[in-house]
Amino acid sequence: MPATRTPTQLTAVAARPLVSVVVPCLDEAAVIGETHRRLTAVLRGLPECEHEVVYVDDGSRDATWDRLTALAAADPRVRLVRLTRNFGHQPAVLAGLREASGDAVITIDADLQDPPGLIADMVERWRAGWPVVSARRTGRQGESRFKTGTAHVFYRLLAAVADHPVNLDTGDFRLLDREVVRTLTLLPESELYLRGAVCWAGFPETSLEYGRLPRPAGRTKYTLRKMAGLSRRGLLACSSAPARVPGAVGLAWLGGTALTSAVLRRPLPPAAWAFGGQAVLLGVLGEYLLLIHREVRGRPPYVVHQRWASGVPAPAELVAADVTASPEAWATGSVR
Ligand code: UDP
Ligand code: MG
Numbered sequence: 420m421p422a423t424r425t426p427t428q429l430t431a432v433a434a435r436p437l438v439s440v441v442v443p444c445l446d447e448a449a450v451i452g453e454t455h456r457r458l459t460a461v462l463r464g465l466p467e468c469e470h471e472v473v474y475v476d477d478g479s480r481d482a483t484w485d486r487l488t489a490l491a492a493a494d495p496r497v498r499l500v501r502l503t504r505n506f507g508h509q510p511a512v513l514a515g516l517r518e519a520s521g522d523a524v525i526t527i528d529a530d531l532q533d534p535p536g537l538i539a540d541m542v543e544r545w546r547a548g549w550p551v552v553s554a555r556r557t558g559r560q561g562e563s564r565f566k567t568g569t570a571h572v573f574y575r576l577l578a579a580v581a582d583h584p585v586n587l588d589t590g591d592f593r594l595l596d597r598e599v600v601r602t603l604t605l606l607p608e609s610e611l612y613l614r615g616a617v618c619w620a621g622f623p624e625t626s627l628e629y630g631r632l633p634r635p636a637g638r639t640k641y642t643l644r645k646m647a648g649l650s651r652r653g654l655l656a657c658s659s660a661p662a663r664v665p666g667a668v669g670l671a672w673l674g675g676t677a678l679t680s681a682v683l684r685r686p687l688p689p690a691a692w693a694f695g696g697q698a699v700l701l702g703v704l705g706e707y708l709l710l711i712h713r714e715v716r717g718r719p720p721y722v723v724h725q726r727w728a729s730g731v732p733a734p735a736e737l738v739a740a741d742v743t744a745s746p747e748a749w750a751t752g753s754v755r
Contacts, residue, residue, distance in 0.1 A: 432522065432546055437469045438462065439521030440538070443511035444474055447529040448482040449636035454529055455490050455497075461535045465542055473498045474529075475515045478505030507645065509613055509652070512591055517604050525594045526613075530634045532561075533592040537629055541594040544625055550596035551617060551624035556588045561633025566646070573650050577615075580660035585618045589626065593617070608716040612649075612656035619657070620722050662709045666702015669695050 440458060444451060455472070462470040474487050474497065484501060491497040500518050502511065512526050523545045527533045533554065541552040559567045574587045591613055595603070602620050603613070617624075641649075654661060672695035680687045726733035 435467050435469055436522040436546075437471065437520065438465060438538075438542055439519035439524045440470070440472045441512060441515030441519050441524060441526045442472065442474045442529045443477055443508055443515060443526075444479060444483050444487070444529040445477045445505060445508075445511070445640045446479045446481045446483060447637060448479070448486050450530050450634070451483060451486050452490070453635065454531055454535075457531065457535045458527075458538075459494070459496075461538050465539060468542065471496045471498060471519070471521065473500065473515045473519050475499075475511045475518070476501040477507070477511035478502055507648070508591075508641070509611060509649070510609075512613055513604070513611055516595075516600050519600070522597050523594050524597070524600050526591050528590075528592065530637060532631050532634055533590075534629060534632060537592075537627060538594075540627055544627075545594050545596065548623075549625045550599050550622040552594040553586055553589050553617070553624060553626040554592040555586065555626050555628050556590065556631045557628045558630040560631060562631070562639075569646070573653075577653055577657060580654070581615070581657040582659055583619050583621070583657065585615055585657055586624075586626065589614060596622070598622070602722055606716075606718060608718070610652055610656065610716075612653045615653055615657040619718070622722075622724065659709050662705035662712075663702065665698045665705055669698025669700075669702050672698060 440462065442454070442458075447454070451474075458472060459470075462468075462472070472494075474490075476484050476487060476499065487497075487499050491499050498518065500514050502514060515526065516524060523542065525538055525541060527535065527538070537554060541554075544552045559570075571588070574585075574589075578585050578587060595617070599617070599620060599622050602622075603611075603616055606616060673692070676687050676691045676695055679691075
């Protein structure tokens with residue numbers, strides 16, 4: 420998403436705002452101590468900010484939880500959430516967003532591939548008025564060619580077929596203003612693709628660039644299966660295109676069949692028409708599935724950014740009204 424939009428502070432920044440950092444962890448015992456040391460060094464250096472770090476243990480089987488409880492015992496600014504089993508990276512980040520209470524919330528991986536040093540720049544841009552500060556990966560050291568290549572292709576494919584703008588080469592290392600966190604955590608869907616949902620919400624966004632570093636310890640937890648799952652989740656969450664493939668194929672096939680029979684000046688066999696007809700019918704079903712999918716996931720048709728009357732902004736309570744409805748109100752449809 421372009422960084423050219425004028426930033427607009429959503430809520431007045433408190434004199435000493437609370438900055439939360441959310442860290443999803445799966446079997447990160449080998450690195451978590453060093454990550455915490457580096458994170459707190461950066462957070463302590465933030466001018467006039469309080470901070471908290473929320474670690475989410477996503478069903479680790481190694482000593483991650485023991486390390487985390489030791490960190491929490493030594494530092495009251497550490498909060499922990501332990502999931503019953505491994506639910507996956509996206510649910511773990513969402514759990515952290517729900518737990519965090521900061522005026523700004525930063526999500527970052529546990530393995531130091533995302534440099535904690537960038538957090539200071541993110542907070543500075545947030546204080547300058549940007550509700551979303553994302554981080555675009557310009558390079559990815561220590562990752563296989565297969566992984567970087569497929570990620571490169573995937574982000575571009577997604578951008579080509581998405582129903583709304585999406586960011587290229589941007590993962591879940593970002594800062595979100597409290598108002599954006601509130602919007603995202605009110606979405607009732609369980610198959611949330613966070614990086615797409617942030618773009619869907621549409622708040623003004625600026626992005627920093629960084630080179631992804633190699634892991635200092637441990638191995639990737641994103642297996643091929645999890646990568647495929649994340650791509651599928653992203654594609655289905657951001658794009659109507661997959662459901663529209665049969666209809667498009669059917670119409671093209673029927674058009675081709677009609678053209679061929681006109682050129683040949685004789686009708687083509689019924690089987691040629693039947694394939695196109697069936698694909699078009701599947702396309703009609705696809706449109707209904709899309710409608711049902713949209714209704715079931717229960718996103719609001721719009722998100723209000725600001726209200727303005729008589730030349731002055733409306734009070735913050737009013738500004739936030741359309742995204743601060745209770746989850747029950749969303750579920751019963753009263754905010755649609
Ligand atoms: N992670 C998680 N649950 C999972 C997979 C990963 O909480 O099921 C965490 C992991 O501990 C790390 C972050 O998500 O903090 C990103 O995972 P990883 O570094 O393995 O992915 P990669 O950077 O290799 O894509
Ligand atoms: Mg990693």
